[in-house]
Amino acid sequence: MSETFYNEIINEHNLNPYHKHSIEGANFTLEGVNPSCGDDIILNLKVDESGIIVDGAYEGDGCAISQASADIMLDLVIGRSRDEALHLADIFMRMIKEGITDEEKEELEEAGILESVSHMPARVKCAVLGWRTLTEMFE
Amino acid sequence: MTPAENDIRAEFPLINSNTVAYLDNAATTQKPQCVLDAVNSYYVNSNANPLRGLYDLSLKATQAYEDARNAVAELIGAASDEIVFTRNATESLNLIAYSYGLHNLREGDEIIVSVAEHHSNFLPWKNVAEHTGAKVVYWDCEPDGYLNPDTLTGLIGDRTKLVAVTHVSNVLGRVNDIRKIADIVHTHGALVICDGSQSVPHMKTDVHDLDADFFVFSGHKMYAPMGIGVMYGRRKLLDAMPPFLYGGEMIETVTKERVTYAEVPHKFEAGTVNAGGAVGLHAAIDFVNRYGYELIESRERELTDHAFDAMSRMPYITIIGSEKSDEHMGIIAFKVEGVHPHDVTAIFSDANIAVRAGHHCAQPLHKHLGIMSSTRVSFAFYNTMEEVDRFLEVLESIRSRMGIM
Numbered sequence: 323m324s325e326t327f328y329n330e331i332i333n334e335h336n337l338n339p340y341h342k343h344s345i346e347g348a349n350f351t352l353e354g355v356n357p358s359c360g361d362d363i364i365l366n367l368k369v370d371e372s373g374i375i376v377d378g379a380y381e382g383d384g385c386a387i388s389q390a391s392a393d394i395m396l397d398l399v400i401g402r403s404r405d406e407a408l409h410l411a412d413i414f415m416r417m418i419k420e421g422i423t424d425e426e427k428e429e430l431e432e433a434g435i436l437e438s439v440s441h442m443p444a445r446v447k448c449a450v451l452g453w454r455t456l457t458e459m460f461e
Numbered sequence: 462m463t464p465a466e467n468d469i470r471a472e473f474p475l476i477n478s479n480t481v482a483y484l485d486n487a488a489t490t491q492k493p494q495c496v497l498d499a500v501n502s503y504y505v506n507s508n509a510n511p512l513r514g515l516y517d518l519s520l521k522a523t524q525a526y527e528d529a530r531n532a533v534a535e536l537i538g539a540a541s542d543e544i545v546f547t548r549n550a551t552e553s554l555n556l557i558a559y560s561y562g563l564h565n566l567r568e569g570d571e572i573i574v575s576v577a578e579h580h581s582n583f584l585p586w587k588n589v590a591e592h593t594g595a596k597v598v599y600w601d602c603e604p605d606g607y608l609n610p611d612t613l614t615g616l617i618g619d620r621t622k623l624v625a626v627t628h629v630s631n632v633l634g635r636v637n638d639i640r641k642i643a644d645i646v647h648t649h650g651a652l653v654i655c656d657g658s659q660s661v662p663h664m665k666t667d668v669h670d671l672d673a674d675f676f677v678f679s680g681h682k683m684y685a686p687m688g689i690g691v692m693y694g695r696r697k698l699l700d701a702m703p704p705f706l707y708g709g710e711m712i713e714t715v716t717k718e719r720v721t722y723a724e725v726p727h728k729f730e731a732g733t734v735n736a737g738g739a740v741g742l743h744a745a746i747d748f749v750n751r752y753g754y755e756l757i758e759s760r761e762r763e764l765t766d767h768a769f770d771a772m773s774r775m776p777y778i779t780i781i782g783s784e785k786s787d788e789h790m791g792i793i794a795f796k797v798e799g800v801h802p803h804d805v806t807a808i809f810s811d812a813n814i815a816v817r818a819g820h821h822c823a824q825p826l827h828k829h830l831g832i833m834s835s836t837r838v839s840f841a842f843y844n845t846m847e848e849v850d851r852f853l854e855v856l857e858s859i860r861s862r863m864g865i866m
Contacts, residue, residue: 337865
């Protein structure tokens with residue numbers, strides 16, 4: 323049997339997510355759904371006057387990839403500005419859909435491990451759910 | 462492997478050229494060489510537009526198409542003029558809904574739909590209800606998937622015009638007693654629309670024994686090509702129904718003022734038909750008859766029992782529907798505690814095992830049973846015990862591979 327995609331990092335974020343809970347004072351909320359698979363997340367962000375994401379969390383239900391990806395995303399974007407978050411989401415989407423440079427991948431930090439999803443067409447929607455929701459929220 | 466098993470598998474080119482354990486047969490089956498050859502031979506030797514030309518080739522094409530209709534009629538115990546070719550079961554059900562439903566139902570009428578229906582035997586009726594003012598009434602199953610006729614008796618009444626029910630659920634795998642249901646429905650002067658998509662490929666069916674008023678199935682779930690399906694309807698019902706699609710080869714005469722429609726079944730087959738598909742279905746029926754339902758059923762029973770028994774003993778596995786293996790007709794939908802069905806299916810896929818994840822186009826049933834989605838394994842008689850063992854071995858490892866100890 324070959325190695326599956328379900329490595330320790332994904333499993334850890336899925337089983338023990340750091341950001342899967344409710345938060346107080348969120349001023350950006352959006353639900354993202356993949357109707358065909360039933361993945362469903364509600365993303366909540368708290369953005370201050372200077373446009374910095376000071377806190378964020380998600381709630382919902384879905385496969386390990388959708389849940390872990392959202393958790394990893396929040397690790398990355400909390401403490402950054404809206405524009406930085408959008409920039410990272412853009413890199414992430416391109417990583418999954420067409421490919422990115424090594425420098426860009428470094429910017430994604432841990433989220434770079436999801437690159438192998440680009441070879442799994444059935445799971446692309448799961449991996450991008452959180453990032454797509456973040457982008458829609460800010461655009 | 463017994464010699465018989467080798468012989469069966471040797472007939473399927475995809476199985477021979479691929480190491481996949483194909484266990485998603487409720488979605489579609491693989492195609493034997495004899496079916497592919499029959500379709501090919503039709504286009505090589507007999508192709509012309511059926512039912513139109515007077516020259517030899519067109520007569521040959523017509524003959525091949527009508528022979529296929531006769532084979533279908535014989536398979537399910539109907540008369541040939543009660544068999545209408547469609548694209549698939551979904552189109553068959555839509556035909557009944559658009560032609561019979563929209564023209565015969567009115568405000569205040571009720572359509573009873575079992576909660577176990579595939580969306581294709583629910584959404585067309587919802588549409589009829591929205592257009593006519595009729596009401597869809599749900600017939601809920603018991604927690605183990607049993608559609609209790611007593612529940613139906615409590616729901617049915619003078620307002621009931623139609624009852625839509627599947628012969629075998631594509632999630633539960635349970636065989637419903639259509640005859641008993643039809644007896645109740647007919648007492649109230651209503652009609653039974655029965656979905657045979659998951660029964661015809663796996664068991665002997667006879668529309669008169671079932672006493673269904675309409676009965677539909679898809680060719681592709683029983684070794685035929687995709688794009689050919691069947692609608693059976695009682696002749697007197699078909700005669701009274703208006704056409705579904707309008708166009709070529711469904712008329713007798715057309716003038717600017719007046720149209721006379723063709724006799725059934727051609728009234729319902731507007732446009733150039735899928736003769737190649739019908740020929741493929743004919744070959745698939747011959748294929749099924751060559752091995753016989755007895756062999757098909759006994760092999761699928763062995764495979765199902767083997768999987769079911771092992772799965773029942775695994776902690777953290779919940780089987781959807783009956784706790785008895787013999788109430789699963791080659792279909793076992795299940796949950797792995799703590800693991801999303803999509804992850805379950807992805808791990809199977811990684812091991813080159815094809816199973817299905819999701820709601821299987823039966824969201825109301827999943828909701829009724831209190832789950833979002835499930836994973837489904839489904840067998841055809843070309844599957845082997847070795848494939849079931851491969852499936853079981855991976856199933857046992859799933860939780861640990863997801864990091865759950």
